[in-house]
Structure formats: C-alpha cells, structure tokens
Amino acid sequence: MKTLSLAFALAAPAQAALRFGCSTLTIQRLDPVVEPGNVPSAHLHQIVGGNAFNASMDGDVGERGACTTCTFSEDFSNYWTAVMFFKHKNGSYHKVDIVQNTALPNGINGGMTVYYTQQDFSSNGKQKITAFKPGFRMVVGSPTSTKRYGNGLKFVCLKGNKGTRFPELDVFPAEKCNGIMTVHHFPACWDGKNLDSPDHQSHMYNTVKEAFQNGGPCPSSHPVRVAQVAYETLWDTGKFDGMWDAKDGNPFVLSYDTAGSPGYGTHADYLFGWKGDSLQRAMDSSCMFNACENGRPLKSQAVSPMNKCTVNKMVNEQIDGWLDAMPGQKGHAMKHRKQ
Template sequence: MKGLAHALALVALLAPSKAALRFGCSTVTIQRLDPVVEPGNTPSAHLHQVVGGNAFGPVMNGDIGEQGSCTTCTFSEDFSNYWTAVLFFKHQNGSYKRVPIMENAALPAGINGGMTIYYTQQDFNTNGKQHITAFKPGFRMTVGSPMQGADGLTKHKGLRFTCLENKNTRFPEISDFPKQACKGGLMTEHHFPACWDGKNLDSPDHQSHMYDTQPTGFAAGAACPSTHPVRMPQLAYETLWDTTQFTSMWPKDGSNPLVFSFGDTEGHAYGTHADYMFGWKGDSLQRAMNSSCMFTACENGKPLKSQSVAEMNKCSAKNVVNENIDGWLDALPGRPKGT
C-alpha cells in the first residue's frame, strides 16, 4: 500500500495542470519603496502602487508567504506582492495629480483600487495540458524597465495599454498612450515571461532567469527553450486607471497629459514596468496549478481559501515613507519640479 500511495503521488505530481487563476487584490500601499530593484532605499526613486501581503517594506528576504498578518488578495493564502509605477495627470499649469485606480468589472464590487492578477497556463479562454511548476519561496522578477529603449516592445511583448470604452473593453491593445481622452479610462497590462532557468530565484537584472515565449498578451506560448526549460504560470497584471475625471482638462492641442511616476511623459509601453515577489503559503499555488479549476471556481476551498472584499480592503502595509502623494502636486514624488 505504501508503494501504491507513492506511485499515485508521483502520478499526481506529473499530471498535466489545467488551472487558471483570475482574482482581485486591493491596494495594500502606495509609497516610494522597491525591495526588488532598490532594496533598502527609503525612499526609492519613484512611487509604486502595491497589492498583496502587508509585510511589504524596504527589504524583503526569505519566505514571504510566512511573513505578514494579512493580504489584500482574494485568496487568503497569497501573501505575494505585486506592484507597478503610478499614473499621474499633468495639468497645463505644470502641476500633477495621481490618477485613481478602478476595480475590474469582472471582479466583486467594492475592491479598493488595486489590480487584477492572472496566473494562466495556456491562454485566457482555455486550459492547457502541460505540467506547470509553481514559483518557489524567495522567487522574484520584473518585466519592462523605465530605462529601456524602443526595442523593449520586442523583448517585452506583454506590455500594453487599452483605451477603455467601458470596464469590459479589452481591445485593441496599443503600445503608446492614447492620443485623446478615453471614454471609460485607461488600462495598463503587464504580462511576465513564463519560462524559468530552473536554478535562480533572481538574477542581477531581475529578468535573465526568465524567458518569454508568448507571442503577445494571453496568447499560448511556444515551448520553453533548453536554457529556460521549466514552464511556470503566466503571470499578468491589469490596472484600470480612472482618467475620466480629467477629460475636461485634456489639452486641446493633442499633447499627452499622462505621465508615469518615474517621469515618462512619452507614454511608450516599453517604459512601463512591474515587479513580482512570490509569497503563496506552503504548496497552495502548486495545488491550484495541479487542479482543473478556472477563475472564481478556484475559490472557497476548491482548492484555494478565499476571503471577502471587506477583509481584503482592511489590510494595509506600514507607511515607511511619509510624503504627500495626493491632491495637485508641484512635482512628481521624488523628482525635481518641472520634470
């Protein structure tokens, strides 16, 4: 019987995965911290909006899933942190105002800002048949870079914008800020690579240990190369920005008034970027990837524990950097006036 149990466990381990996760995370903090790219810097160079576990801080090491006391994500076993730069509107008088974040229409009502997070293993609509290996404790990565040139769109095909007609709009995806005010707001999309080298939990540039075979977005990826042979979940973030409150102030000359917190006034998708730090408790993410559930069917213990929107919203991280980020500002946080 012991041998049979071992054999069945091995078959379960090698069985093709079919799961796809889509869930919301409310905002856990908005401040100038970046424990991946600028560990220990208080403050970091530019402002980030962060979701996930409340252990987020200037330095994060070890198993993040065992740190913190709450998470802003639907799945209460997910203490990972997910973050991106913050979007601002620049008035013609030179002042800036942070653009509010909206919840995704596909998610429960009442989520406080935040993002929609995806862990897919083939594409948006179907489950695949290959085994997916969950990220490991200590794993981290980034996608995109504010320092990148135009070739970044070739290297990072999953960085895009969508000008929203409403919250259900998904196409077309565009590679630059829209030339006009969007009726329903603006969505930023960050798709991470899904092929791992199988060795390194991080790399000096926070990207070389991963490889991207996705043609774009949620499309099915090609086989992983021999240098990065391990297929992991395709991680993606969607952030909906409520730019509609600025429509009446949109420049009449067609110039772009949107700017990311790192100072990008051009609005090219290759300049946007996102960070990820794995923090699922125990084997919870692997259990999900080994299951056959999709989206909300994975909640309520099938196989993942989930929590209410009220519980998500009441979780927050410690505010380490005390500076004004709201209202009309003379300059972007951390940047000289006029830049």
C-alpha cells in the first residue's frame, strides 16, 4: 500500500471538474447497495444512470450497460436518492415531481445534476485525482438519523429562480418555496483498498467543510484522493402551495420518513460504472463542466437518448397520484385516491 500511495503522490496534478445532467432512469423501491436482492426495498428511490441497474449489482457495471440517462455516454454509474412527498393535512401523500437544473440543457426528464469536483464550485483542483474502480460503491447520510448527520447534506429553498444556490440549510425550509433542492456531497478520501464496507461508508473519509468548498488533506488511513461526487435534485414543491399554511409546519417528507422529521435522514447512494478508463481520462484533463463534452475528453450525448434510456419495472405498486401511505408504509394503497 505504501508503494501505491507513493505513486499517487508523485503523479502529475489534474484539474478536471465535471457537472452534468442525468434524466430519471426509474423510480422504484430498489437499493442494490444497502438492500441487495430485496424486491422491494424499504423505501422509494429516484435512480439515474446506466440501464444495468438491478436489485443486485456486482462486478464491472460499465461493461454491462447498453444506455445511460446521463450526459456522458461512457458513464453507466448509478446515482440515487430518496423521493420527496407532500403530506396533505388529511393524511394522504403525493409524490413531488422533479424539475431540471437551469444550468443544464432543456428537456431533461426529471433526474439530477451530478458533480465530480476537485476543489470548489467555480475553479479546478490542483492535485492528482484517482478514479474509482469497478465494483466501487458508497453511501452518504442515513435514513435513521434524527439529528444533523454530517457535512454536505443540505436543502435549498428555491425562489423565483430555480438556479438559487444559497443559503444551504440542514433541514427543510420552513417557508414556502418555488421548489426545494436536496444536496448530497460524498467524501473524497478513499482507503485505497476496499470497494465497499459493511456500513458502505467506512472505506471513505470526509474532509469537506460545507457545500462546494475545498476539502482538507486526506488522512493516512484514507490516503487516496478521489473526486468529490455531489448530487443536486430539484423538487417542484411550489405546485402544492395552496394546500398548506406555513404556520402548520412544513408538509414535505422524504420517502423513508414516516414521522415527518425535518430531513436529517436525507441520504444518497453511488455505484461506480464509468466504462474503461473514461473517468480517469477526465480527471487527468484540464476541462471543466460542459467543456469536457464532445470528446474533450469524454463522449457525450443529446437529451433525447438520455430520456429514452429506461429499465423494466421490478416492483409492481402504485407510486403516483394521491396515496393512503407512502410506498413501504403500512396502509400503502395500490390505487389512486382522489383529493
């Protein structure tokens, strides 16, 4: 391991930063990282990325995908988060739609914005970044958390401009918003050995303070600097404005949360699936954001093929319309409930 770490340290610094959109691949109760093989898993997830996605996933995902919902056509990784619901005062639930980030091309079907950064939001990094390996996976956050879990898990109240970025909050906004953005930042220090760990987090170490700020140096226990992966998902909560009053408290919940907590349990999963050495080529380049597209150095695709990429439904249950309970909760109805 010492030899490997020395090789990383002596390698030339890189400067890439990726930001790209991924349309929604599927919304189902599946989680091949935390609950492999379970059909269904405990709660509902929004999943984007490659169509090799399944209830169980091992090996080199990048070699198995036939299409991807992401801008970079060599990226068959999967990215997923808990789904947001509106809880009506009569006790019923309705899934909140997803809207695209204003920084992305028009027409993306829901989905999320994905980042692989080395420094901050507006500038490139200056150190060697090692790409993840086939089979790598990790989780950030915990659905059972009842207090602030860690740095980089945030909510943003979107105003008239859906490009709003600040302030970043630890809990759901108390006021009415044009939308709510959930933000998930993953750790960027890897132990260099394990593709996963029993809790799906211990093989990683977080040196990030807040948001897109520079991370501190990696500790000797986790010496390998990888790109900081981050997701932004924009939930169209404004559609429900006429159904609640701010004095009654925020009515939005995430799909794991039966108690209506302020969102401390927000979490996200990542399963690496870039094809061949494509991610390492990007990390070794000096490109930034959309300048990395069109073969400079990554292959990219238009919005239409992103939106066409899908997977089959593996869980047969009602998730749309008004529901008596969220999927996975006791009393979840298999039919629409009129409001």
